[in-house]
Amino acid sequence: MNLSHIPLRTxxxxYFLNSGLSKWNLExxxxxxxxxxxxxxxxxxxxFAPGAFARLLAGSEIAIGVGLLLPVVPSALMGTGLIGFGGGLLRLYWATPGMHQPGDLRPTQQGAALAKDVWLVGAGLTLVLDDMFNRGRRAGRKIGRKVR
Structure with missing residues (x-):
């Protein structure tokens, strides 16, 4: 894990761990x-039954939260999880009537709470891309050392 990922991942x-724990006993x-x-x-x-869905959602949030907090879990893997989770929330935003202006991405007042979840996709992409580019640089440096 890159040290610069610590603030974002923490x-x-x-946030995810708290959200998942608060949903764990929803009924x-x-x-x-x-x-x-x-x-x-x-x-x-x-x-899924409503209770099973709530438990699955909570478990997913807990797993993502714990994975982000553990530095041994690769940033690219956690970024992929954030992209998937955030993408699902954005799908919910787009498919739910009244969440956005008709034919427009801009949220209505009711949709603002879901539209803000675009940050999850941005954070996930940041982790994935940074991990990919840093891995490429590290590999290039290793190759360069061997050639000399």
């Missing part, structure tokens, strides 16, 4: 509301 990891109306919104955007999620 902030996002703590009843809270789980059903979250489930209903998700199924409206991604119909394939209908195969």
């Amino acid at each position: 902030a996002v990891g703590a 009843g109306e809270a789980a059903e509301g979250m489930y209903g919104m998700a199924v409206g955007a991604i119909p394939a999620l209908k195969r």
Whole structure:
């Protein structure tokens, strides 16, 4: 892990861990509301019961949070997780009526809470790209040393 990733990974990891832990015991109306919104955007999620979906979502957030906080987990892997999770939230934003202006990406007042999740995709891309480019530079330096 690159030392410059520590602030990003710590902030996002703590956020995800807290979010997952707060959802872990969701039941009843809270789980059903979250489930209903998700199924409206991604119909394939209908195969899960609301409680099981809430537990799966919470577990995913906990796993991403812990992975980000553990420096032994590669940044590119965690970045890929953030891109996938953030992409799912942006899909939810785009597919849920009333979240954005008609035919426009700009959020409505109700959609602002979901639209802001674009930062997850940006953070994920930063981790993946930085890890890829730094890995390439390190490999180039190793090759250069061997040639001399």
